[in-house]
Amino acid sequence: MRALQFPHFFGSTAAFLIFGISIIHFYWLLGGNWGLSVALPETSTKTKPLKPGVFMTLIVALAFLLMAIIVLDIDFWTVSKTSNYYLSLTIAVVFLLRAIGDFKYFGFFKKIKGTDFSKYDTKIFTPFSLFIGILIMIKLFIL
Numbered sequence: 001m002r003a004l005q006f007p008h009f010f011g012s013t014a015a016f017l018i019f020g021i022s023i024i025h026f027y028w029l030l031g032g033n034w035g036l037s038v039a040l041p042e043t044s045t046k047t048k049p050l051k052p053g054v055f056m057t058l059i060v061a062l063a064f065l066l067m068a069i070i071v072l073d074i075d076f077w078t079v080s081k082t083s084n085y086y087l088s089l090t091i092a093v094v095f096l097l098r099a100i101g102d103f104k105y106f107g108f109f110k111k112i113k114g115t116d117f118s119k120y121d122t123k124i125f126t127p128f129s130l131f132i133g134i135l136i137m138i139k140l141f142i143l
Contacts, residue, residue, distance in 0.1 A: 010142070011088075014135035015072035017128070018064055018091075025061035029054060041105035042115040049105075067091050071136055088136055095133035099126050 028036055040048045052060070070087045079087070101107010106121050113122075 008139075010135045011071055011073060011139035014132050014139065015068045017132055017135075018071060019068040022061050022064035022068060025057055025064060029057045029061055038116045038120045040117060041121075042112070042117045044112050044115070046115055071139070085140060088140055092133045092136035092140065095129045095136070099130035099133060101126070 024035065027034070028039075040050050040052075042048055070084060071091060073084055073088070099107060101109050103109050104111050105117075107126055110118060110121065112118060
């Protein structure tokens with residue numbers, strides 16, 4: 001029996017979670033609205049400073065899908081192992097920076113609190129981003 005290959009476990013888990021984020025964005029693209037009301041930051045007056053349209057939602061969905069493919073490091077991906085390593089490292093840093101936040105709307109150090117988005121950001125989005133970033137880092141540095 002083969003031992004569990006931990007780098008693959010951590011990378012696969014991170015890729016699966018990122019793929020899930022992509023699927024949610026494709027769901028919104030197709031007209032779904034589950035979770036959409038709390039997916040975007042709000043100002044203290046509960047207005048949303050971002051109003052992404054169909055095209056931007058498609059770009060974000062595709063970006064998350066590409067991130068999942070890169071982190072998964074599947075064989076048909078044609079970039080070199082070195083390129084894949086640095087792309088995965090960049091993705092991990094992006095998720096870790098998302099967890100730290102913009103010091104206004106999202107992340108551990110957000111200033112605007114008390115909105116629906118900030119509640120979900122504190123309980124789900126920020127820890128989730130931190131978790132994904134850590135998983136990818138573990139995958140990269142266990143190799």
